[in-house]
Amino acid sequence: MANAVIIDGKAVAQKVRNGIKERIESLKAANKRIPCLAVILVGNDPASAVYVRNKMKACAEVGMLSEQVILPADTSEETLLDAINKFNCDENVDGILVQLPLPRHIDAQKVTKAILPSKDADAFHPLNVGLSRLGEPAFTPCTPSGVIRLLDEYGIEISGKRCVVIGRSNIVGKPVADMLLARNGTVTVCHSKTPDIAEYTKNADIIVVAVGRAKMLKGDMIKDGCTVIDVGINRVDGKLCGDCDFDSCAEKAAYITPVPGGVGPMTIAMLLENTMRAYELK
Numbered sequence: 001m002a003n004a005v006i007i008d009g010k011a012v013a014q015k016v017r018n019g020i021k022e023r024i025e026s027l028k029a030a031n032k033r034i035p036c037l038a039v040i041l042v043g044n045d046p047a048s049a050v051y052v053r054n055k056m057k058a059c060a061e062v063g064m065l066s067e068q069v070i071l072p073a074d075t076s077e078e079t080l081l082d083a084i085n086k087f088n089c090d091e092n093v094d095g096i097l098v099q100l101p102l103p104r105h106i107d108a109q110k111v112t113k114a115i116l117p118s119k120d121a122d123a124f125h126p127l128n129v130g131l132s133r134l135g136e137p138a139f140t141p142c143t144p145s146g147v148i149r150l151l152d153e154y155g156i157e158i159s160g161k162r163c164v165v166i167g168r169s170n171i172v173g174k175p176v177a178d179m180l181l182a183r184n185g186t187v188t189v190c191h192s193k194t195p196d197i198a199e200y201t202k203n204a205d206i207i208v209v210a211v212g213r214a215k216m217l218k219g220d221m222i223k224d225g226c227t228v229i230d231v232g233i234n235r236v237d238g239k240l241c242g243d244c245d246f247d248s249c250a251e252k253a254a255y256i257t258p259v260p261g262g263v264g265p266m267t268i269a270m271l272l273e274n275t276m277r278a279y280e281l282k
């Protein structure tokens with residue numbers, strides 16, 4: 001029996017989108033320019049194509065404009081950089097994102113650095129990474145921002161709490177850890193070389209799991225009343241599941257995110273938010 005409050009990521013994401021929709025409606029009413037997100041997809045990876053389609057759909061739903069460029073898998077790095085530069089120079093484009101992963105012959109770091117930091121909707125550019133680390137105004141990556149927003153929406157205190165982040169990727173684990181620290185959490189980061197993860201999670205008030213290993217966090221690894229934020233997306237027997245064993249964790253946690261319907265919907269909502277912010281900062 002689940003005791004935990006199940007954090008409704010879909011509802012929070014909808015709230016974020018509604019806020020953006022309202023802001024765009026008032027721009028329309030004032031005959032102002034409408035924000036625009038440009039998305040570049042290289043190749044024909046089916047999962048990436050679905051992600052891109054969902055992002056375009058989300059733009060349309062809030063009234064945001066979007067532009068899409070689909071390049072063949074054998075596109076040269078130079079052609080991709082040219083496409084980015086075209087959007088960098090386009091006054092009507094506010095946010096730019098290049099869907100990852102890229103084909104192997106393209107240097108993803110070089111591509112990330114080619115996006116103008118002021119249009120960096122995914123916030124992977126080293127300037128934005130550095131500025132946010134320094135606690136200065138910057139764009140912040142979508143999934144980690146979504147995690148923090150969920151905690152805030154449910155009134156879950158971060159300051160002074162023991163936070164454990166499992167996973168240290170540049171796109172999720174590290175930025176989530178930084179954001180929790182910036183909010184005065186006491187943060188421990190665990191990873192594949194951490195010998196006994198339960199030793200840390202058992203004392204944690206907030207656990208963020210971003211590993212990509214189905215059901216790795218079990219109920220007997222957490223303490224009563226904690227919060228579990230599950231970023232993982234795994235497919236087991238054709239069904240989506242997260243990195244935590246939902247049933248056993250929900251028995252002990254006070255708050256928990258489901259997969260699907262937890263962090264996932266927040267990622268696109270925060271992408272729209274970043275694009276809106278890029279527009280407003282112009």
Ligand code: NDP
Nearest residue numbers: 143167168169172191192210211212231232233263264267
């Ligand atoms: P990465 O593969 O880049 O990073 C995984 C991290 O988990 C690494 O730091 C790795 O450690 C660590 N790890 C691997 N195995 C273990 C283990 N046995 N014990 C502890 N730590 C381990 O993944 P991402 O950060 O990109 O994504 C993580 C998960 O989140 C995936 O399931 C992904 O699909 C999902 N995701 C979901 C999003 C959403 O919108 N909901 C957005 C982005 C990702 P080390 O550094 O030592 O190798």
